[in-house]
Amino acid sequence: MYKEMAASENIPQFCKSRYENNFGDVMIVGGGISGIQAALDLGAAGFKVYFIEKSPTIGGKMAHLDKTFPTNDCSMCIESPKFVECKRHPNIELLTYAQVESVMGEAGDFTVKVAKKARYVDESKCTGCTVCVEYCPVMYPDPFNQHISRNKAIHIYFSQAIPLVTYIDESCLYLKEGKCRICEGVCKTNAIDFAQTPETIEIHVGAIILAPGIEAFDPRYREEYHYGEYANVVTALDYERLLCATGPYEGEILRTSDKKHPHNIAWIQCTGSRHQLEGCNSYCSAVCCTYTQKQVILTKDHDADAKCTIFHNDIRSYGKDFERFYQRTEKLPGIRFIRSFTSIVKEDPLTKNITLRYSTNGNGVKEEEFDMVVLSVGLAPPADVKTFADVFGIELTRHGFCVTSPSNPLETTRPGIFASGAFQGPMDIPESVLSASGAASLCGEILSYRRGKLSKPRAYPPERDVSQEEPRIGVYVCHCGANIGRIVNVPETVEYSKTLPNVVHVEENLFICSTEAAAMLAKDIQEKGLNRVVVAACTPRTHEPLFRDTLREAGINPYYYDMANIREHCSWVHSKEKEAATKKAKDIIRMSAARTCHLEPLREFDLPVHKAVIVVGGGISGMISALSMANQRHEVHLIEKEKQLGGLARRLRATLEGLDVRKYLSDLIEKVYRHPLVHVYMDATITEVTGYVGNFVTKIKSDRGVANIKHGAAVVATGADVHRPTEYFFEQDERILTQLDLEENIFSKEERIFDAKNIVMIQCIGSRCEERNYCSRICRSQSVKNALKLKEINPAMNIYIFFRDMRTYGIKEDYYREASDRGVRFIRYDPTDKPVVARGRLEDGRTVLKVTATEHLLGTKIEIDADIIALAAAIIPSARSQEVAKLFKLAIGPDGFYQEAHVKLRPVDFAAEGVYLCGMAHYPKLISESISQAYGAAGRALTLLSNDTVVASGSVCAVNKKMCIGCGACAPACTYGAVQLQETKRGKTASVIPVLCKGCGLCNSKCPTGAIQLKHYTDEEIASQILAGLNHNVA
Amino acid sequence: MTSPIELNDLYCEFKNQILETVPAANLDMCLTCGTCIGGCPASEQLNMDPRKLIRMVLLGMDEEVKKSEWAWVCTMCARCYWECPMKIDIPKLVYGIRAGWPREERPKGILGSCDNHIRAGNAMGVPTEDFVWTVEDVAKEIRETDHRFKDLMVTVDRKGAKIALNQNSREPVTEPDELGPLWKILNAVGADWTYPSVMWAGENYCLFLADDEGWRYILEEFVYHIDNHLGCELVVNTECGHSFFAIYEGLRKFKIPHKFEFTTIVSLYARWIREGKLKVNTNWNQDLKIKFTVQDPCNLVRKTLREEAAEDLRFVVRSLVGAENLIDMVPHGTNNYCCGGGGGALQAGFSEQRRTYGRIKYDQIMKTEAKYVVVPCHNCHGQLEDICKYYGGDYHVVHIWTIMCLSMDMLGENERTYLGPDLSDIGL
Amino acid sequence: MSSKGKFEPKMLGMICNWCCYGGADLCGVSRFQYPAYIKLIRVMCSGRVDLKHIFLAFANGADAMFVGGCHINDCHYNPEGNYDALSMVSLCKKLLAYIGINPKRLRLEWVSAGEGIRFAAIMNEFAKEIEQLGPLGKSEGIKENELQARLEKVTKLIPYIKLKKKEKLALHDPALADHQSYKDLFSGEEIETLILKAPSYWIDPEKCQGCMSCAARCPVDAIVSAKLQVHVVDQGKCIKCGTCLTACSSKFGAVTKITGAPVPPPTPEDRIQVARKNNKKAA
Incomplete structure (x- = not known):
């Protein structure tokens, strides 16, 4: 019905009349950080969003964390402003304590039944005063604090909860036994309502985003962890609460058994992950290695003398800046990383200390007592995921995550329903956030025709003029x-x-x-x-x-x-x-x-937004992003430095999951060329960028000649390059290849590859070294992929992979296991004892590459006569990134990749407004991850492009004409051209064009008279701070 | 292992061989994570551990692997397998290594017992007539000395008996007085039971020898006899770990059709106590407050019945000595460490390694400060006694039947070999 | 002074919003410690920090000042404001040295938003250095009054200095981006000339026509004036910008630039009536 109406002329009226009648554009299910981001992006891009969360508040798992890696930002502190933003957003309709019951219809016209649980508190009446909580006689284990501390049967989920109203838990005396009702009596606003019953609402939307998130693995599934049995065996999520100021002991790390500080703590990695055992997950949870390092650093902050021991297998520091974070942790005093898993032996009946038994690799088997053991539990799909999937009519993988399209990790098996965040598989916060923006962009693609029809502007009360009042x-x-x-x-x-x-x-x-x-x-x-x-x-x-x-x-x-x-x-x-x-x-x-x-008081400016956008870089990321924005009716200028589109992916043939990259790429390129709104510039260089958010002008030299493009936003997808190795006779011996070369050779059916008896692969060539102190992330998957392909062609082939840490994170662990199972041999090497390659001649005259290395477990030398050696060469920042960074004023991180605005919550934004980031220019990543991020960049760009104006800060410069002597000191200081000298009859005078002013204040510090002042940072304001800072009481 | 390993013709024949028989052994999957070592008391003995072993198998070092004597030090207790994240069946691998040894080169002690069993129906090699004679003789003596048991019925091959019970050959051959307590218990509940005459022994050294044929032969003979000659509906394994496993696993592994149900006497004890048939009590220990601990035989607990058996075992012992007097070792149950006496270790000849292996168990027991270790397993019994002596401990090792009879005031004077002076005359 | 009697300096840091403030935040997030007497003021860009701010602080009791910005070429802004900071600090240090204040009391550093530990290290190192130096003036051996006088003198000259050195202060030369080149941006001689040869502007009572055009143009209202009265430059207020000189009609030429000589005393009260040339003629 809605579809028919939408096609008719009367959409605006139709929609308006339905505004209050449960008509929306997009429904987001799951109120974690991913859902929040999707809601905010869609709201900003002009869509009305219904935002459904099953718990009493939005926030998700992130709200339970103390800090986030690798910056150790306070988790709640960075997340909670977004709660408030959701709450205040006029286009976001929030329904908490609610669950979807059924979904009918199809993309563009879904009818969703949502059941609101009874919270027994009228949300519209509750003021969040918590008097009821004080009086409630029932204490029960607090779910927010992992059941470590207790809370009342009526309570607010956590202090920053949205909505900030109480709810009554099933432990309520009245609900259980029909007596009490004290809360009713003490509530001044009569908000308590025991008559409340679950309520079902029917909501109509055009698209749905699923972001149900994850749960922590429950170690109770495996008795060998003794969780719940030994008091001082805790999960990492428990520990997160112990670390947190709002946790059970107000930020003091205490043992529940005796409320003493543990000083000697052990972490056991891979709890419930990378396990074939029943009840466990066989995939890698992708985040535990790094969150453990974070917890270790925070533990040392709490207690400088703490001893921390991490029992681990591979350290999977594959993400941006994770390698440094790992090194930072490792260097702390009193920290031991032990590459051995351990058996939890016993709990001392008196001290409740825990004994672990482990292999020291060289120093015997040791039994050691710890004050506390933290289980680094993995991520698991929510317990009810099966029902959840059935309700939405989508398919799940055998691991219980969402089945997504091989070419688009955001698409579920049901058109119009998209997957965001860890529903796709284990991932960390930034990936959840960028996939949310991506899912938002996909919704935008199918609902572009109705954008803005249901949205409302934000309304503020009129501003009171207080400029004449004394400061109060x-x-x-x-x-x-x-x-x-x-x-x-x-x-x-x-x-x-x-x-x-x-x-x-x-x-x-x-x-x-x-x-x-x-x-x-x-x-x-x-x-x-x-x-x-x-x-x-x-x-x-x-x-x-x-x-x-x-x-x-x-x-x-x-x-x-x-x-x-x-x-x-x-x-x-x-x-x-x-x-x-x-x-x-x-x-x-x-x-x-x-x-x-x-x-x-300052006035902010509404700057007009030019609706076109440029995309720098014509690789997969650039093209995806370009198409997504073009599908939302924006003109896109795609700029590629080379003579053909495709970027680094042109050298790939298949992904680990089996996507035919060639075919995918040619389809994509065709789509780009065919799209009427995408203009492709080949052989192109950008020579100049001027302007600012909403109003850029970029000068391009290309096969089309010189062009000046006006655009409102830019997506930077300049990609990355592959390092040319300098070691192992690379480029001196044709049998030594990079993994990319190997892949090409496999697909071109080179005989020497197919007939090879022994193939050796060496990982970390040019990564994780002094020169490039980062992990190239994709090498393991690439090597495993090629190894599997080779084994498929010739099962008798011997394949040896020399590695430092196997970093097949997430679901990719399955492929690592498959390769092991097919007989690929994985041999660990130490960076101080790398495999050695020598060229030699066999008795029969064949020349071979003799690889010598140490078998890490047996301590014995091993020798292999390799026919082919494949090097997993590092992914390095594209040379072009530097140039583009200078032109657009973008920050570059320590490894030469672009620096995003905020590592956790703004992973595709730049600090420079109006410019967005995706693909390998951000950090090495797999194709599927690039695709996700490319949609993410498009989604973020749309939050800008969907609006006619963008608000610029009121903190700009202004000239006091009386004081200006026209000396001209200010104008050259400003390269934005915001300060101009004008001839007047009194001589020269400076003036400021406010929309051009970026508010740096350089002109201000040059002005001899103080005539030009940066508002909000005036000399007067700064001077008052200086004087007050020096103990002068100034009014 | 000092000469370099050449990996030019990697062909893991041995591994493939194992995988042929046990496809689920997952040998290729090792993550080298070391969980196995953490739980393995045999780690580092003879400079070997389960992880190294698998590594060698995967690198095709078949000769070294096949020669490894460590296979006889490992007791196949399966604690490694229990925790291994990749579910790699290391015990099966060790079994395969043992099986790879030329039969005649395998440890004499195990080999001899196995051959005896095949030949004579028991590991000690005593003729069936001697067994029947001993049984009848001991039963007669009990009937005569204690009027309460004047009707004690002990039969061999009584057709139509409900229960067939096997009997570890140690008792009839070397300590016949230990036979009585179990009979008295069975008598007390009025059990309808008999001993089979064929393969009557509650042991199976062919399991330790990794001699599938022998294992299978013994079991098939036993099953055939029960099903075709005796027709018992229930076969009960005596207080013994590995023989329970040999039957439990053998029936499954060799897919031997059988008509009877199979259980352990420990479960029956528990059931009878719960049903009130066994009138056990803890009064005798109310003032004495003698402390007991319990050893969980790996073959009975971790490898087969798991928590169910561990719980029954504890329920029984608590009912005998009082809950407050049972001090559990940590860890226990399915996570229990093997004592080191299993897998044929007592007969394999690696005594030094066996005792080092047992050190963990010894320390565990001593930590409980219990005076008695109750253990329903002959190999555990032997090993716990030995390490107690060897390391200078002061605990006693007893079967359940001893304490059960003691608690019911039925323990004869000559049935107290394993009791300390504190209990030597209680109830007499 | 702290309770232990240890010298506790007064130190302020003026740091840019984008990098150094982020670094200081991260320093907090990471719980790196530094002395509590350092207080921070946020500006949007290190290039916003003005010579006046530094001198204001020193004149009001600061023992040390810190300026923090983004690493060179990483400035958030297009004009690369950290170059401006580099020039300003370089000049300021020379001025401080000129009046006998240890230039180490002013420190400029680049700290990125990711360098929490670096921020703490710099704070600790700088604080230690200043604690060792002791209170401003005392370690330099300058008496309180004298110190104030010297600071005041330079403070007064700041507008003039800015005007004279406006090109160098807005220099963005990546080729010179190393600190040494910028350190040598201003020579000792240059500083001496700036201070010693700073001109004064004086209105010749004989020539002044009381037309008020100079007074109207004076940016700081430093010209005491009334119609048909001789104008007087209030030397206390004058910032030596020379606007009055250009404002005074060339046919009068009443404003005079005096360099290296004292300004004549103000015109006595009884002679402030303008002696108008055309009036004379008319009379």
């Missing part, structure tokens, strides 16, 4: 759980802040970033007549946008706000000096308050 500052000091409160004496800081000039209101809060606190802040602004706000909490780099928005909602200009960073710059860096940290916190607040007095 409100100061809010955050405990940040225990992150600040444990070090800084917050009450003392609050008392001090009350004494500061112009400060009229001071308050403390456990989490000022929670919705509840933000609502209180807005209320204070209105009721107490505040006109300036200082939030003393964490870094403005993540939380400033949230609070600015809060000010807007309260009706005052968002620039009347300053953040005093008393966490990253105080409690965390002075965690051993509580007094000094408290003093400094006061200083920081004083500086902020002083600055705040001088703040001015």
Whole structure:
């Protein structure tokens, strides 16, 4: 029905009339970080989203984590602003504690039945005051804290929960035994409603994104782990809660058995992963190696003398910056990485210490006692995934993940339903985020015709003019759980802040970033007549946008706000000096308050957005991204430096999963050429880029001549190159190939390959070394792929793979096992004892390559006469990346790959606005991963391109004409061309074109008179901070 | 292993051979993770461990593998297999290595016992008539000395008996007084049972010898006799680990058709206690508070009945000595360490290695501070006694039947060989 | 001073939002420790840090100042603002040295957002260095009053210095990007000339016509003026930009640039009435 209506002329009216009637564009199922990203991207791209989550709040597994690797960012701190954003977004309709019951219809016209569980609390009435929680007599193990601590039967899931309302658990006395109802009596807003029953809602959407996420493997499946039996055997997720300030012991790592600090802790890797045993998962969970390293680093932060031992097999540091993270962990004092798994022998009945028995490889078998054992549990699909899949009519793999198209990891087996995040298979946060943006882009492709029809703009109250008022500052000091409160004496800081000039209101809060606190802040602004706000909490780099928005909602200009960073710059860096940290916190607040007095209201600009986009790089990533955006009706200019499209993939023949790359590529290229909105420029170089987000102009020299392209956004997909090895007679002996060469030779049916008796493969050629301190990620899969292919052609062939760590992460572990099973021999080597290749002649006159290496377990030398040697050469950044980086002002990371805006949550964005990233230019990756990221970049670009305007910061420069002497010091400082000198009758005067100004303030520091000032960072504002910082009390 | 291994003609003949017979052994899958070593008390003996062994197999070092004496030190206790993430059947591999030895070169002690069994129906090689005579003689003595058992019936080959019970040959041959307690128990519950005369012995050294033919022959003869001559509906294995495994696994492995059900006496003890048929009590130990621990035979627990057997075993012992007086070793149950006496180790001749192997078990027992180890297995029994003496321990090793009779006040004076002075006259 | 009587310096850091502030954040996230007396001020770009800010801090009790930006060529902005910081700091250090202040009290470093540990290392090293140096002035052997006077003198000259050195201050030369080349950007001689040869502007009461065109153009309202009264340059306010000189009609030529000589005393009250040439004629 909807489809028919959509095809008719009356869509706008039709949609409008249905707006309140459960009509939406996309439904997202699963409220973890992946679902959140998809919701925000779609909302920003002009679609109305129904966002369904089965638990009482969105947040998913990420909300349970303490920190995230490899930056050790506070997990909740980076995630929770997104909760608030979801909550406030006018295009996102949030339904928590709800589950999908059935899905009817087809792509473009789905009818979904959603069952809302009874929370026994009226969401519209509950204020989140938690009085009911205080009075509730039932304590039960808190699911948020992994059942380690206890909570009440009525409670809020966690402090930053969205929606921030209570729910009643099945442990409720009234629900169980029909008595109590104390909460009902104490609730002032009569929000408790025991009469509530599950409710079924019918919702109509055009597309669905599934992001059910993962659960941690439950070690109870295997009794040898003794989880649940030995008190001090915990899972990594338990440990995550123990580390966390909002955890069961407020961030103190304690043993549940005796509440003592464990000092000697062991981690056992691969718990439940890479196991063929019943109840376990045979795949690699992809994240455990690195999260364990993170936990070790954090443990050492908590307790510098802690001894940490990691029992592991391969260390799979295959991701961006993981190798350095591993090295950092390894170098810490008191850390042992032991390459042996271990048997949990026993629990001491008195001390409850745990004894492990393990092989030391060379030093005998050892039994050792630990205070605590952390099981590095893997990721598993949710327990109810089977039912889930049935409801949506999609297929699952034998591992219980979503079956996706071999050419598109985001497509499920049912058209119009897409998979996002770890539903595709084990993956970490950034991959979940980028796949969410990708799934959003795919929804956009099929629903492009109705974009914007149901969306609503964000509405704010009119702004109150307070510029004539005396400053009335409100100061809010955050405990940040225990992150600040444990070090800084917050009450003392609050008392001090009350004494500061112009400060009229001071308050403390456990989490000022929670919705509840933000609502209180807005209320204070209105009721107490505040006109300036200082939030003393964490870094403005993540939380400033949230609070600015809060000010807007309260009706005052968002620039009347300053953040005093008393966490990253105080409690965390002075965690051993509580007094000094408290003093400094006061200083920081004083500086902020002083600055705040001088703040001015600023106007933000709406810059027009040019609807065309350019894609730099015509490899798989570039083409996918280009097509996805073109399918959403945007003109795309695809720029390729070479004479043909395809990039590095032209040299590939098949993927591990069996995709015919040649065919895939030619189909893709054909699609690109045929698409009326994609313009391809071959042999192209970019000579100049000017402009800014929404309004770039890029000059291109290509086979089409010189062109100046106007575009609103750019996707950079410049790819990567393959390192040319310098070792092992490479390029001196034709029997020594790279894996790419080998693949080509296999497919061109070279006899010397097919007839080879012994093929040796050597991993990590040019990776994981001093020169390139990173893992090239794809080499193992590539070697395993070629080995399997060779074994298929000639099962009698001997194949030896020399490796340092087998990094067949995720589902790729299956192929590693298959190769083992087919007789491929894997031999570990140490970087200090690499395999040696010598050229020699056999008795029968044949020349051979003699490979000599050490068998790591037996300690014996092994010798192989190899007929062919294949080197897994490193993937290196494309030479072009540097040039493009300079043109678009993009950051390059330490390894020469592009640096994304935020490693975890903005994996396809650049810090430079309007430019997006995908493919191997970001980091080495497999084709399927590149495809996912390419859709992700398209999805992110669409959040910009779908809008007619983009908001630019109000923090730009302005000239006080009276003070300008026309000296011209400022203009040359600005290469944006924002500052111009104009002839007036009084001589020359500088002026600023605000839309061009990027707010760096270089002109400001050149101006002799102070005539040109960067708003929000004026001399006055900075001077007040300096003086306050030097203990001068300035108003 | 100092000369380089040449891998030019990698052909893992031995591995393929094993995989032919045991396709699920997963030998190629080793991740070299080392889990096996962590649970293996035989690790490092003779400079070998399960991981190394597999590695050698996979690198085609067949000669070294086949020669490895370690195969006789490993007891095939399956703790490695139990935890191995890749489910690599190392015990089967070891069995294969043993089988690869020329029969005559295999350890004499095991070989002799195996041959005896094939020839005479028991490992000690005593003629069946002697067995029948001993049984009757001992039974007669009991009937005469203790009027409570004046009707004690012990039969051999009684057709139509419900239960057929096998009998480890150690008792009739070397310590006939140990026969009585079990009979008294069976008598107390009124069991309808008999000994078979064919392959009557509750042992099977061909299993240790890795002699499939012998193992199969013994079992087939036994099964044929029971099904065709006696018609018992239930075959009960005596308090012995490996013979339980030999029948349990043999029936499956050789696909031997049989009409009877098969169980262990330990399960029956538990059932009878639960049903109230066995009136055991713990009164005798109420004041004494003598501490007991329990050894889980690998063949009875980890390798076959798992937690079910471990739980029955504990239930029985708790009912005999009082729950508070049972101090479990850590670890125990399916995770228990092998004592080192299994797999024919007591007869294989590697005494030094066997005792080093047993050290873990010895330490486990001593840690419990128990005075008695209750063990329903002859090989465990032998090994625990030996290491106790060797390492200077002060515990006693007893079968369940001894303590069970003691608790029911039925233990004769001559049936107390394995009790310490503290229990030597209780209930007399 | 801390309770232990150990010298606790006052130190401020002005760091750019994109890299160094990120590095300082990461330093916190990673729990690397540094002394609590260092306080940080966020600017969008290290190139926003002004000579005035540094001198303001030193004149108000700072013992040391830190400036932190992105690594060279990694600046978030197109104009590569960290080059500006490099020039400014280089000049500032020379000025400090000129007035006898140890230039080590000002430090510029590049810290990327990924270099938490580097940020902590720099903070610790710098703090230790300053603790060893001791309080500003004391270790230099300059008395409090004298110190203030010297700082004030340079502070007053900052607009003039900026004006004179505007090209060098906005120099973006990657070829010179190593610190040494930038260190040598300003020679000692250049600094001496800047300070000693700084001009003063004086209005000749004889020539002034009281037309107020100079006063109207003066960016800092440093010209005391009224219609038909002799204008006077308030030397306290004057920033030596010379705008008045160009503003004064060439036919009057009343504004004079004086270099290397004292400014004549202000015109006495009774003579401030302008002696107008055309008035005379009319009279």
